[in-house]
Amino acid sequence: MTGVRPSVEQETVLDADGIEPATAAVVNPELVAHSLREYVGAWSARIRAGETGVLPVIVGLLLIAVIFQxxxxxxxxxxxxxxxxxxxxxxxxLAMSEVFALLLGEIDLSAGFVAGVAGIVAAELILAANGGWPWWAACLAALAICALIGVLQGTIITRIGLPSFVVTLAGLLGWQGVMLKILGNGGTLPINDRIINDLANGNLTPAAGWAIMVVVVAGFGLVTWMREARRRASGLVAPPVSLTALKVAAVAAAGAIVVLISNTDRGVLVPVRGVPWVILIVLAVLVMWTVLLGRTRFGRYVYAIGGNAEAARRAGVPLARIRTIAFALASLTAGVAGIIYASRLRSVSTNLDGGTLVLYAVAAAVIGGTSLFGGRGKPMHAVLGGVVIAAIDNGMGLQGFSAASKYIVTALVLLAAVTIDAVARRGRTTGR
Amino acid sequence: MVSTGQVLSPAEPEPTGSTSNDQSAPLLELRGVNKRFGAVQALRGVDLVVPGGQVTALAGDNGAGKSVLIKTIAGIHGADGGQVLWNGRAVHVRSPRDAAALGIETVYQDLALCDNLDIVQNMFLGRERTSSALLDEEAMETSARETLTSLSVTTVRSIRQPVASLSGGQRQAVAIAKSVLWNSKLVIMDEPTAALGVAQTAMVLDLVRRLADRGLAVMIVSHNMNDVFQVADRLAVLYLGRMVAAGPADQFDRQIVVDYMTTGESRRRRDDAGPVPPAGEVAR
Incomplete structure (x- = not known):
């Protein structure tokens, strides 16, 4: 096969039954465009066809920023x-955790309290009374327990064939009970490990922030460039070099902005500066799950099951195993969230409201553009949705609004996000 | 030579009694295949020859056993009795995996494509190519394009289009192309034109013809006599689980097939053709 595109003279069977331009336009512009101009054309056609991608959430974020500012x-x-x-x-x-379940067309209501279990397990293990585990061992143990919880729930869902809604609802109640049991009567378990507390509260030095930013952008640029060079070499349609450059430049700019803002002194009494560790943790999880879902067989099967489970089964995809692994990864990610949550409060307490947390997580994933019906969504959507939820929470907090008003506004934003998606998709001829 | 009840034109390879891997053996041959579901005898001593490079149409009224027969060949049901010969060699097809290993692919009526995946992703679903644990999209896209081009199926914009945006005929084309991607030797299609309009039906039948021209054996199940006579080289008619007639398509006409389908026998003959194929019982 040479790099030549199929010639026009060739009998084009698919042409014969008259494909409409609107439906033809929903192709990822990167895969059809030869120049930047074509790319912009294909991109806007795709948006008009209802594949809005992350555009609504970006516009939404800008709006939120302008309003609160x-x-x-x-x-x-x-x-x-x-x-x-x-x-x-x-x-x-937590929203990234939820993406695994949502992509399958399932839901994981237990994520909030699974996170709570991770927090309490890590907090207990580092106590001197329990042998004083090193911080990393305590965290790994907590994450392993979460993964096992996910395997347990996933196994019940797939092997017995119960609805995930019910099984994880039981999880929501049960793991809350487990968390409270471990907490005992004290109500609050403070964390005294410096490193665990730094996960959410610590900062890199300004120089380290820049260094990591450069490494991350260089890595991203290299991977992107090599991938597209490979496409060009195999004679496939590859995005134009100008676009590749633009993309890398955009990521570099975003990274620089984050580092610049973070390195500005934000202390009140003592100077505080540097990129928070937690941003790196979120970034690492984001990159890991993006690669896993987008570039591996496992990820492809998750999307296939969410799209048409019967088709996946006939294609030889081991449905039960893939689903169980997805639930395990969802709980594992929830565990990471739980450790960060505990770290941020420097304690674990009975105040942890896993029910609200998980509903916020589902809302964040959906606001970001993940479909509740399965087969559509990315970890990036979860991160963007999480930023929206945090921005509303934070902006209204600055204005002194009550929790009640925050809930109402978050609800409206969630409805707006789903409505925009539904209306945008109505123009499409097929598909949901 | 063992009589199989088939009427064979001189040009065709004759089914031989030999079980060795014989050049003259048809790609697939069924001998006396039985299938019973509880009290229901779904297939009774079915004989069938499916040669390579030809389209064999399987006709029969509802309940005649067409689906059971193709599912038996595809390994979804095991046969209770009788022999299945592949290239003249006796084989046991116990699971879809066995069938796939022999080179038997089935395109089901409900197309079994994932709407949210693109054409390449659907074609390679379950058999993705990887390089160092990551999907090798370039290799898959190149092969998918080669296969589609060789079948003269070329999309307007891109083979990276999600299947959701395709028309019924295009989806059928993708499903068929998917089945030939794997070096398959026999492609079984269950009602491939059932839900399609006129133009799309013509397109799919063209595609079926092209598969046979590439040397594949194609077996289609169809209710539609127009389709059957347009594309089939051979016909086989099932009636209440028995193979009542089988032979080259030019020995049949519509009325004869309908007679066989509805009564299991026909006293008519085609004006311009040789003797009307006798009923399958002749063999026993």
Whole structure:
């Protein structure tokens, strides 16, 4: 096969039954465009065809920023923006956990209290009374327990064939009970390990922030460039070099902005500066799950099961195993969120409201563009949705609104996000 | 030579009694295949020859056993009795995996494609190519394009289009192309044109013809006599689980097939053709 595209003279059977331009346009523009101009054309055609991608959530974020900034000029200060990202980290992680379940067309209601279990297990293990595990061993043990919880729930769902809604609802109640049991009568278990507390509260030195930023951007640039060079070499349609450059430049700019903002002194009494560790943790989880879902067989099967489980079964996909692994990864990610949550509060307490957390996580994933019906969504959507939820929470907090108003506004934003998606898709000829 | 009850034109390879891997043996041959579900005898001593490079149409009224027969060949049901010969060699097809290993692919009526995946992803579903644990998208896209091009199926924009955006005929084309991607030797299609319009039906039948021209054996199940006579080289008619007639398509006409389908016998003959194929019982 040479790099030549199929010639026009060739009998084009698919042409024969008259494909409409609107349906032809829903192709990833990267895969059809030869030049930047074509790319922009294909991209806007795709949006008009209802494949809006992350555009609504980006526009939404800009709107939120403008509204809160006009209400309160403190909103867009370096200190508040960093604060917002740190507050949002738990939502972002939990939403990424939820993406695994949502992609299958399932739901995981237990994520919030599975996170709680991770927090309490890590907090207990580092206590001197329990042998004083090193921080990393305690965290790994907590994550392993979460993964096992996921395997247990996934096995019940797939092998016995119960609805995930019910099984994870039982999880929501049961793991809350387990968490409270471990907490005992004390109600609050403080964490005194410096490193665990730093996971959510610590900062890199400004120089380290820049260094990591450069490494991350260089890595991203290299991977992107090599991938596209390989496509060009195999004679496939590859995005234009200008676009590749633009993409890398955009990531570099975003990274630089985050580092610049984070390195601005945001302390009140003592100077505080540097990129928070937790941003790196979220980034690492995001990269890992993006590669897993987008570039491996496992990920492909998750999307296939969410799209048409019967087709996947006939194609030889081991449905039960893939589903169980997906639930295990969902719980594992929830465990990461739980450790961050505990770290941020420097304690684990009975106040942890896993029910609200998990519903916020589902909302974040959906606001970001993940479908509740399975087969559509990305970890990136969860992160963007998490930022939206955190921004609303933070912005309204600055204005002194009550929790009641926050819930109402978050509800409206969730409805708006789903409505935009549904209306955008109505123009499509097929598909949901 | 063992009589199989088939009417064979001189040009065709004759089924031989030999069980060795014989050049003249048809790709697939069934001898006296039985299938029983509880009290229901779904297939009674079915004989069938499916040669390579030809389209064999399987006709029969509802309940005649067409689906059971193709599912038996595809390994979904095991046969209770009788022999299945593949290239003249006796084989046991106990699971779809066995069938796939022999080179038997089935395109089911409900197309079994994932709407949210693109054409390449659907074609390679379950058999993705990887390089160092990551999906090798380039290799898959190149092969998928080669296969589609060789079948003269070319999409308008891109083979990276999600299947959700395709028309019924295009989806059928993708499902068929998927089945030939794997070096398959026999492609079984269950009602491939059932839900399609006129133009799309013509397109799919063209595609069926092209598969046979590539040397594959194609077996289609169809209710539609127009389709059957347009594309089939051979016909086989099932009636209440028995193979009542089988032979080259030019020995049949519509009325004869309908007679066989509805009564299990026909006293008519085609004006321009040789003797009407006798009923399958002749063999026993």
């Amino acid at each position: 006009t209400l309160n000029p403190k909103f867009l200060t370096a200190g508040n923006l960093v604060n917002l990202l740190v507050q949002g980290a738990v939502y972002m992680l």
